[in-house]
Amino acid sequence: MTSRHPTIRRLKRQSRTSLHGNKTWSASLVLADYLEQHPLTAGTRVLELGCGWGLAGLYCASRGCEVTALDADDSVFPFLAAQASHNDLQVSTLTQDFSSLTEAQFEGVDVLLGSDICFWDDMAADLYDCINRALEAGVQKVLISDPNRPPFLDVADALIESQFAELFPWQSSLSSRYRGSILLIENA
Numbered sequence: 001m002t003s004r005h006p007t008i009r010r011l012k013r014q015s016r017t018s019l020h021g022n023k024t025w026s027a028s029l030v031l032a033d034y035l036e037q038h039p040l041t042a043g044t045r046v047l048e049l050g051c052g053w054g055l056a057g058l059y060c061a062s063r064g065c066e067v068t069a070l071d072a073d074d075s076v077f078p079f080l081a082a083q084a085s086h087n088d089l090q091v092s093t094l095t096q097d098f099s100s101l102t103e104a105q106f107e108g109v110d111v112l113l114g115s116d117i118c119f120w121d122d123m124a125a126d127l128y129d130c131i132n133r134a135l136e137a138g139v140q141k142v143l144i145s146d147p148n149r150p151p152f153l154d155v156a157d158a159l160i161e162s163q164f165a166e167l168f169p170w171q172s173s174l175s176s177r178y179r180g181s182i183l184l185i186e187n188a
Contacts, residue, residue, distance in 0.1 A: 015075050026178045028055040028115035031145035033172040034182055040065055040111060047109045049098045049130070049144075050117035054080040054091060056145075057113065061089040065111075072097040099126035106137035114144040118152040128155050135163060135187050142185040145170070156183045 032055060040046070042064030048057035051069035053076060061067045061084070069080055074095040084091055098117070106112075112134045118127045131142055142165075146152035159165035165185040172178035 015078065026116075027145040027147055027180050028052070029172050029174065029178040030170050030180045031056045031113065031115045031143060031182065032059040033174065033178070034143070034145070034170050035059055035063075036173075039063060045108055045110045047106070047112050047139075049112065049114035049127075051080060051093075052076050052115075053083055055083070056115050057091055058083055058087060058089055060111075060113070061091050062087065067091040068094055068109075070094045070096055070098065070101075097126075098130045101130055101133065103133050103137040106134045106139050109134065109137070109139050111141045111143065112139050116146055117144065118146060118155055119149055121151050124151040124154045127152075128158055131155075131159060131185070132163070135185065138187070140187050142183070142187075144183040145180055146183075147180040152181075152183075156181070159183065159185060 035056070040060060040063060044060070044065045046057060046060045046065045046067045048054060048067060048069045051057055051071045054069045057067040057069045058080075069091050070093075071077070072095070077093050080091065080093065112131070118124055134142065144152070156165065156167040160167060163185050165183055167181055167183050170180060170182045
């Protein structure tokens with residue numbers, strides 16, 4: 001559902017989100033497009049960081065993955081719930097900032113996703129540390145999409161150096177306006 005859908009318009013009148021959880025961001029469409037072409041296996045346990053309206057996680061749920069959607073702003077969850085209900089999908093939610101996730105919380109997670117979650121300079125170190133904790137805990141794959149904001153590119157550069165990450169451009173097959181880069185780490 002887009003921002004113009006009656007359900008979403010009603011939700012926007014009822015509550016305000018903080019931390020920019022006010023729409024579906026294009027980087028989540030980039031990540032969903034990537035996942036369409038590089039699918040996860042049904043049953044994969046996915047944790048979506050900074051989920052907002054949860055498009056990337058919902059896409060994974062539509063493909064049979066077990067998804068937990070995490071966001072520091074719990075006011076995004078009614079939007080996520082509306083999207084999930086509209087598409088007859090189920091996801092779990094967790095209200096927490098990704099900077100405070102512990103290694104123990106990553107146990108049982110196969111894939112860590114995020115879209116457009118490193119938009120302020122002070123988020124870069126938190127995201128870098130979060131990804132490293134996830135990898136230490138045994139997360140098998142990390143996929144983060146972004147429209148190439150400088151803080152994200154700083155994290156990508158650091159992870160390319162320390163974790164043999166890959167960073168590559170991606171353009172959605174749906175529209176040329178949905179483009180950015182995807183950070184991929186496959187844990188050996």
